[in-house]
Amino acid sequence: MYQLKLNTSDKTPKYKQIIQSVIADIERNVLKKNEQLPSISELSEEYYLARDTVEKAYRELRERGFITSVQGKGYYVNSGESRKMRILLIFNKLSSYKKLIYYAFLKVLGDKASVDLQIHHYNARLFEEIIDKNLGKYNYYVIMPHFFPEEEKGLAIKTLEKIPANELILLDKDLPDFKNECLSVYQDFERDVSEALESANDLLTKYQRLVLVFPSDGNYPVEIVRGVRYFCVNAHKEFVIKESVEAEILQAQTIYLVVEETDLAELVKKARMSSFEVGKDIGIISFNDTTLKELLGITVITTDFETMGRTAAALLLDKKKIKVKNPFYMIRRETL
Structure with missing residues (x-):
């Protein structure tokens, strides 16, 4: 007789556990196409389950195409390894x-x-x-x-x-x-960010200060802040966090690291209106690459x-x- 995988300590409803067990065994080819399943009465008696519980599980399995029923004969596997x-x-x-x-x-x-x-x-x-x-x-x-x-x-x-x-x-x-x-x-946001910044130490040595533009309401991983702080401590750079660049007065020898596109656009605008040369007096790094950033020559740190x-x-x-x-x-x- 087919062996269900039921966990009595699991809070998942029993009918869902029956569904999960049957689907998993179909996917692993333990249950093969056209193989007959135990009847509702057999499963109810073997596992001390209410008939309604087994019936509900079988009904959903049938509706989803995993099994089929033949009147007077019972339930059969309708899906094999080829099923999506x-x-x-x-x-x-x-x-x-x-x-x-x-x-x-x-x-x-x-x-x-x-x-x-x-x-x-x-x-x-x-x-x-x-x-x-x-x-x-x-x-x-x-x-x-x-x-x-x-x-x-x-x-x-x-x-x-x-x-x-x-x-x-x-x-x-x-x-x-x-x-x-x-x-x-x-x-690994903390490690990834710190190591990406360290990989560009040869270009970052001319900057004494790093400003991370990190909106607190942006739902970004706090590990980003930790990674930038770790880099700054080890590279002996002043570390500043700002909510946005809107009120920022650009300073020389500063690298700006921004996570949002709107802050990047505002920062580029401010830089073009200033007397500073980007890449020499101030630096700009953005999170995550786009085609537009590539065309604008914006340095990025990014995952693939x-x-x-x-x-x-x-x-x-x-x-x-x-x-x-x-x-x-x-x-x-x-x-x-």
Whole structure:
């Protein structure tokens, strides 16, 4: 008789655990196409489950195409290895950079999977709602775990723990407090930023001061601040944090590091109206590369978003459960 994988200490509803168990075994080819499943009565008696619980699970599995029913005979597996995987992507927001990840992810998967996209907007409670509504309906859950405020991160981690580790992929951000072993392709923001700045020490020595333009309401990782501060301490540079450049009076021997495009535009405008020469008297570094920044000669520190998407998809297809740090580097241009 088919062996269900049920966890009595798991708060996930039993009918969802039945669904997850059957889908997982279909994907692993433990259950083969046309193989007969235990009847509702057999599962109810074997695992001390209410008939309604088993019936609800079988009904959803049938509606989703995983199994089929033959009147008078029972339930049969309707899906084999050739069936498309269902993947739920949950991003923190939509942006041009997130789109690069998304399309690179889709390109590697090709016709092997169908992918749905939802946004949690940094909100752990909204994220919990999304997971509770969709748990058991997908083969994989690919999540960007950026959440604010800090107090809500505990709820986010509890929600992540509801997802079986072999179905979970974390993207873009590492979570040291999350102990479940799952696939992860991430940025190490603190280390990445400090090492990218250190790699350009030969150009940064002419600047005595570094201003990080870091809006407190922008939902950016605080590890960025730590990475910049670490670099400044070791490079013996004055470190200043500003909310925006709107009221900033430019100073010589200063390098400006900006995370938002609006601040970058305002900074370039101020620099052009000043007597300072960019790349000599003042420096400008922006986060994340774009074609426009390349055309304007703006120095950037950036991760490789397309590589992140490709790597996550390739490792998912290979059913790997490893942690991979995504490439991060500085692109030197005229503003440094």
